[in-house]
Amino acid sequence: MTTYVQMFQQGSKEQKGLLGGKGANLAEMVRLGLPVPPGFTITTEACRWYMTHGSAPQELTAQVDEAMARVERELGRRLGDVEDPLLVAVRSGSKMSMPGMMETVLNVGLNDETVQGLARKSGSPRFAMDSYRRLLQMYGRTVLDVDAALFEDVLEEAKKERGVSSDVELTAEDLTAVVGRFQQIILEQTGYPFPQDPREQLRASIIAVFESWNAPRAVVYRNTERIPHDLGTAVNVCSMVLGNLDDDSASGVAFTRDPATGAIGAHGDFLVNAQGEDVVAGIRNTRSLPELEQLMPAVYTELMDIMHRLEMHYRDLCDVEFTVESGKLWMLQTRVGKRIAEAAFRIATTLVDEGVIDEREALTRVTGAQLTRLLFPRFAADAPREAIARGMDASPGAAVGRIAFTTAEVLRLQRDGESAILVRRETNPDDLEGMIASAGILTSRGGRTSHAAVVARGLGRTAVCGVEAFDVDENAGEIRVGDEVVARAGDILSIDGSTGEVFAGAVPVEPSAVVQSLTGEIDPDVAEADELVASVHRLLEVADRARRMRVRANADTPEDAARARALGAEGIGLVRTEHMFLGDRRHLVEDLVLAADEFERGQVLDSLLPMQREDFVGILRAMDGRSVTVRLLDPPLHEFLPDLTELSVKLARQEAQGVERDAHEEKVLAAVRRLHEQNPMLGLRGVRLALTIPGLYGMQTRAILEAAAKLRSEGLDPRVEIMIPLVSSVRELREIMPEVTAVRDAVCRETGMDLATSIGTMIELPRAALRADELAQEADFFSFGTNDLTQTTWGFSRDDVEAGFFFTYRDRGILLSSPFETLDQFGVGELVRIGAERGRSTKPELKLGICGEHGGDPASIAFFHHVGLDYVSCSPFRVPVARLEAGRAALLEEEFTPQH
DSSP: OOOOEEEGGGOOGGGHHHHHHHHHHHHHHHHTTOOOOOEEEEOHHHHHHHHHHSSOOTTHHHHHHHHHHHHHHHHTOEETOSSSEEOEEEEEEESSOOTTTSOEEEEETOOTTHHHHHHHHHTOHHHHHHHHHHHHHHHHHHTSOOOHHHHHHHHHHHHHHHTOSSGGGOOHHHHHHHHHHHHHHHHHHHSSOOOOOHHHHHHHHHHHHHHHTTSHHHHHHHHHHTOOTTSOEEEEEEEOOOTTSSTTOEEEEEEEEOTTTOOEEEEEEEEESOOHHHHHHTSSOOEETHHHHHHOHHHHHHHHHHHHHHHHHHTSOEEEEEEEETTEEEEEEEEEOOOOHHHHHHHHHHHHHTTSSOHHHHHHTSOHHHHHHHHSOEEOTTOOOOEEEEOEEEEOSEEEEEEESSHHHHHHHHHTTOOEEEEESSOOGGGHHHHHHSSEEEESSOOTTSHHHHHHHHHTOEEEEOOTTOEEETTTTEEEETTEEEEETTOEEEEETTTTEEEESOOOEEOOHHHHHHTTOSOHHHHHHSHHHHHHHHHHHHHHHHOOSEEEEEOSSHHHHHHHHHTTOOEEEEEEGGGGGSGGGHHHHHHHHHOOSHHHHHHHHHHHHHHHHHHHHHHHHHTTTSEEEEEOOOOOGGGTSOOHHHHHHHHHHHHHTTOOOOHHHHHHHHHHHHHOOSSGGGSSOHHHHHHHSTTHHHHHHHHHHHHHHHHHHTTOOOEEEEEEOSOOSHHHHHHHHHHHHHHHHHHHHHHTOOOOOEEEEEEOSHHHHHTHHHHTTTOSEEEEOHHHHHHHHHTOOTTTGGGTTHHHHHHTTSOSSOTTTSOOTTTHHHHHHHHHHHHHHHOTTOEEEEOSGGGGOHHHHHHHHHTTOSEEEEOGGGHHHHHHHHHHHHHTGGGOOOOO
């Protein structure tokens, strides 16, 4: 028979999966000998049974009765005793903290008879009636699903009639009337009177807590925090201690250190003559913890001692809930406390300095997600602001600028010394120059994996995408909400890429001192004096010593490469050469496609060669002495050729107007029709294009190696790797490899230099992962392109998924996050694992990396470490995050569990 109930004294803090965080920590406090009211925990297994079968396990009732009897014997009171009633609290508690998301019912055990016994025993009819009205209010809302506003209205009316502003000022007679009205509401709303049987109250409250696991707000919270939906909640049944008994009673919440700053010293709030729900609900103005020392000095001293013991035992910031009943202190909860990012880094290094933990453990106490929040500019916390809309938090940071609807307008504002926010319905590759020059990007369509979002993160630009409330009229230069124009070109907007909020006007922005210190933009002595900056640097150094994986950057310009190096990149894992053909050079790809014969094609390639060579000289110079992986051209042709419909309409209109059709445009239209694809992302790209246009990859290889030779002649140390994209068959590699190697050998002969160059491939198609053992026969290295691998594995369009059904999937718990944002470890990740294993079965020393968006995702990096990749490559601004997470992955390797 499964045991679904454990007494507090039977558990420990290691049992969070079974007892939930609250139950495990209550058990731990009992083990430490701290004053915890007697009680027991119903395990998460019981909740999972309930969710599966729609009813509680058959043996649960008997086990709860037995545990309840043990509590009654320990306290000498019984549930339902009319003379000296035992009351219990029924609380939720999942493995991972979900504050306020599930239900609690206090004062279970009161009814029309026991409330009189409680009044006689306590000597306070007011206290007894206050406790009873709380039970009716909580039970009605939580268990019986009665609208909470109905109870609140009655309470407000009672205070108004009495002429008071606080519940505490209501008399016993007032509260008796409130209780009667609450009971009437329950009868009217449910058709049944409030249950007088305490055992029925307990049973129904337990079921209500089980059901609150799937309450809408709990589901939304788990989706946001990426908490699995199948964990279930434990239920903690704890004997009530009564902070609202008299003026020598109180309830409070406290932290062993300030969770907002990390400052040493206890912080917290309490209320006299109140239950704990009053403190967290904000219905009364709380008092700060130091005041407790004046009111109840003995209690304060004992609480400080307990908090110190807990911090030393957990070796971390703890938060606690406590109640004082007639001068006696009781501990109701403890846990390792939540903290903001700044506090996390300060606390971790402070605990090292105090000798509580070592530096390696300190590294495990912070996360890449926390570091991300410290790397981007932010709006001043106390600055006034007016939110006018909200979209998706696509790329972090804060940006302020004048609205510009075109790249030309962004560039004009830049020349005038003004910042711009590029506002578009959605961006496309032609917008790249404007995106680079802007302070931030706002789109009314798209999501976190749209073109705007991906490019913005790569550039380190703030972006808010998918602001659906906005109707962006680029031609009129207006943003409308419904029929109202809310902003025009030139107006100032402020956007928060960390929250998705859009504000009218300029909100003051604070730059990231952490980034300024890493890139040397502020004086090192000043940076070192900043406690937060010093903590971040210190833990990054620990991570660099601990990690096995190297960290590279995705960079397409010398500026990006230099920035990445300053932020700690050990090389470049991806140079996307197609990005070099955007803007003014876009027509060159068109010319290449339109070339009528080998001679014309050769002329175009000859004109491209010097441009490409200079591109690579700049990047290799910036990354001197470190590996640079250049991906040969991989352009989805729809991004470089005119739109078929637009061009057809234009020529048809010319014909209808009697204007002679442009011969060049006729030629372009014929080519566009010939090359038109229903899904260009799966069409003539990568190696397929190279095999269709002989000489293309040869030209790029020559440009790369001539750039390397030029730098070598200057005494520098360029290190080049050439990567062939979109390969799915070893035959493709065998066909294209002679072109690349022949040029390599020719450049070596011409320069007299040994330009040793690795030639590898991207694994971005499922077939490539599955045939990796064959591909490794020809390739010197693999780089997993997880953006396209995700697209082709899921059958999701990278550009469209977040504008369609993704939110339905997230709301239903099918996906906890976008697979383009965080790696799908059981699908796409399995292909990465297979590709790594099969590739190394052919070449044991095969170098493996990842250059998709997931290379900078804190939640994915541990997986890449686990499957044995040599490096991750990410956008320059994510390099510090990847360094930190790679170090954490090495230290937490034994604890790694793949995430759905």
